[in-house]
Amino acid sequence: MPQHVRGVVARSKGAPVTTETVVVPDPGPNDVVVAIQACGVCHTDLHYREGGINDEFPFLLGHEAAGVVETVGDDVTHVAPGDFVVLNWRAVCGQCRACKRGEPWYCFDTHNASKKMTLEDGTELTPALGIGAFADKTLVHEGQCTKVDPDADPAVVGLLGCGVMAGxxxxxxxxxxxxxxxxxxxxxxxxxxxxxxxxxxxxxxxxxxxxxxxxxxxxxxxxxxxxxxxxxxxxxxxxxxxxxxxxxxxxxxxxxxxxxxxxxxxxxxxxxxxxxxxxxxxxxxxxxxxxxxxxxxxxxxxxxWYGDCLPERDFPMLVDLYRQGRLPLEKFVTERIGLGDVEAAFDAAAAGRVLRSVVVL
Incomplete structure (x- = not known):
C-alpha cells in the first residue's frame, strides 16, 4: 500500500523549498523502499532548486543519504529488509558500452526506480539524482543501495553518496x-x-x-x-x-x-x-x-564524474577506513538539522559557513 511521508520539495525555480506530503508507491519488481536516517545538504540540491540541472519541477530534493531497507520488490536480490545502506546515483547497468569495456564507473545507463513518487494531488515528483532523500522514506532501484557496516553513523557515511565521494x-x-x-x-x-x-x-x-x-x-x-x-x-x-x-x-x-x-x-x-x-x-x-x-x-x-567511483567497491572500503579511524569522515559534518531547516542550510552552504549540514530523521 502506498505510504504518505514528509518530503522537502522545490516547486519552482528559485522559490523557497517547502515540506510537503509525499506519496511513496509500493516498490516495482526491482525497487526498494528505504527509511531515511540522515541526508546531507549538497550544493547540487541547491542547483536543482535554482533550475541549474533541468526544469523538471517539482523536485523531491536530497541525495547524500543513508538508511534502512524497509520493503523490496518481488525480484530484488541485491538487498533485503533491515539492511543498512548508503544510497548512490550510479547503479551500473552492466550492459552499456562503458560497462562492457570494463569501465563501469562511466556507466551511461544507470538504474532508477521504475515508479514515480508524487504529491497528494498526483503531481509526479522528480527525485534529485534519482534519489529524493529529504524525506522520511524514498523509492529507489535496488542497485542504488550499497550495504555498509550497520554500526556506522548514518549522518557521516551518508555523505559518501555524493560530494565526499566525488572529492x-x-x-x-x-x-x-x-x-x-x-x-x-x-x-x-x-x-x-x-x-x-x-x-x-x-x-x-x-x-x-x-x-x-x-x-x-x-x-x-x-x-x-x-x-x-x-x-x-x-x-x-x-x-x-x-x-x-x-x-x-x-x-x-x-x-x-x-x-x-x-x-x-x-x-x-x-x-x-x-x-x-x-x-x-x-x-x-x-x-x-x-x-x-x-x-x-x-x-x-x-x-x-562522481570521483570515478564504483559504490559497491568504494563505499564499504571507505566506511571501514572511517571506522578504523584512518579516514576522518566525521569532520565533514558541521551541523545536524531537521527536515524543516533545509532552506537555512542552503544559505549556510552558499555563504561557505559549513562543510555539510546533515538532515537527521
Missing part, C-alpha cells in the same frame, strides 16, 4: 595520487576537502590547499593539507610552484569548476602532471588558451 575519488581514482606525490587542491569546500583527505589517504607527501577563505583553509589543514595558499593575497600558481621546488604539483584538482580556477590548475601542475576537474561548471563557461601550452606541457587533463 575522495578525484584524488584516489581519477588523479591516481600515489605515495610521495605532490597535490594541490583549488577550492576547499566539502568536495575539495574530501580530495585533500583522499590525497592524504593515498600517501601524498605535499598537499597544498588553495582558497580565498581563511576558515576553509583551516578546515583543509584539519583534513590533511600540509600547506595552505590564500589566493586572495598571493598568486596561486606561483605559490604552488614555490612549494614544489619551482616545478608545480604532480596532481592539481580543481574543485571549483570555473575557467579561472581551471587555468590555475593547468599552470600550477608540473610538466607531464595531471589536472582533475571535479568542480561542476555551468554550460555558459568557456576557456581560451594557447594550444601550444597543451602540447608543450604534456600530461593528463581529466574530468572526474
Amino acid at each position: 575522495l575519488g578525484a584524488a584516489m581514482n581519477t588523479g591516481n595520487v600515489g605515495r610521495g606525490d605532490s597535490v594541490a587542491v583549488i577550492g576547499c569546500g566539502g568536495v575539495g576537502d574530501a580530495a585533500i583527505a583522499g590525497a592524504r589517504l593515498a600517501g601524498a607527501g605535499t598537499i597544498i590547499a588553495v582558497d580565498r577563505d581563511k576558515g576553509k583553509l583551516d578546515w583543509a589543514t584539519e583534513l590533511g593539507a600540509t600547506h595552505t595558499v590564500d589566493a586572495s593575497s598571493v598568486d596561486a600558481v606561483e605559490a604552488v610552484q614555490e612549494l614544489t621546488g619551482g616545478h608545480g604539483a604532480d596532481v592539481v584538482i580543481d574543485a571549483v569548476g570555473r575557467p579561472e580556477t581551471w587555468k590555475q590548475a593547468f599552470y600550477a601542475r608540473d610538466l607531464a602532471g595531471t589536472v582533475v576537474l571535479v568542480g561542476v561548471p555551468t554550460p555558459d563557461m568557456t576557456v581560451e588558451m594557447p594550444l601550444i601550452d597543451f602540447f608543450s606541457r604534456g600530461g593528463s587533463l581529466k574530468s572526474s
Whole structure:
C-alpha cells in the first residue's frame, strides 16, 4: 500500500523549498523502499532548486543519504529488509558500452526506480539524482543501495553518496595520487576537502590547499593539507610552484569548476602532471588558451564524474577506513538539522559557513 511521508520539495525555480506530503508507491519488481536516517545538504540540491540541472519541477530534493531497507520488490536480490545502506546515483547497468569495456564507473545507463513518487494531488515528483532523500522514506532501484557496516553513523557515511565521494575519488581514482606525490587542491569546500583527505589517504607527501577563505583553509589543514595558499593575497600558481621546488604539483584538482580556477590548475601542475576537474561548471563557461601550452606541457587533463567511483567497491572500503579511524569522515559534518531547516542550510552552504549540514530523521 502506498505510504504518505514528509518530503522537502522545490516547486519552482528559485522559490523557497517547502515540506510537503509525499506519496511513496509500493516498490516495482526491482525497487526498494528505504527509511531515511540522515541526508546531507549538497550544493547540487541547491542547483536543482535554482533550475541549474533541468526544469523538471517539482523536485523531491536530497541525495547524500543513508538508511534502512524497509520493503523490496518481488525480484530484488541485491538487498533485503533491515539492511543498512548508503544510497548512490550510479547503479551500473552492466550492459552499456562503458560497462562492457570494463569501465563501469562511466556507466551511461544507470538504474532508477521504475515508479514515480508524487504529491497528494498526483503531481509526479522528480527525485534529485534519482534519489529524493529529504524525506522520511524514498523509492529507489535496488542497485542504488550499497550495504555498509550497520554500526556506522548514518549522518557521516551518508555523505559518501555524493560530494565526499566525488572529492575522495578525484584524488584516489581519477588523479591516481600515489605515495610521495605532490597535490594541490583549488577550492576547499566539502568536495575539495574530501580530495585533500583522499590525497592524504593515498600517501601524498605535499598537499597544498588553495582558497580565498581563511576558515576553509583551516578546515583543509584539519583534513590533511600540509600547506595552505590564500589566493586572495598571493598568486596561486606561483605559490604552488614555490612549494614544489619551482616545478608545480604532480596532481592539481580543481574543485571549483570555473575557467579561472581551471587555468590555475593547468599552470600550477608540473610538466607531464595531471589536472582533475571535479568542480561542476555551468554550460555558459568557456576557456581560451594557447594550444601550444597543451602540447608543450604534456600530461593528463581529466574530468572526474562522481570521483570515478564504483559504490559497491568504494563505499564499504571507505566506511571501514572511517571506522578504523584512518579516514576522518566525521569532520565533514558541521551541523545536524531537521527536515524543516533545509532552506537555512542552503544559505549556510552558499555563504561557505559549513562543510555539510546533515538532515537527521
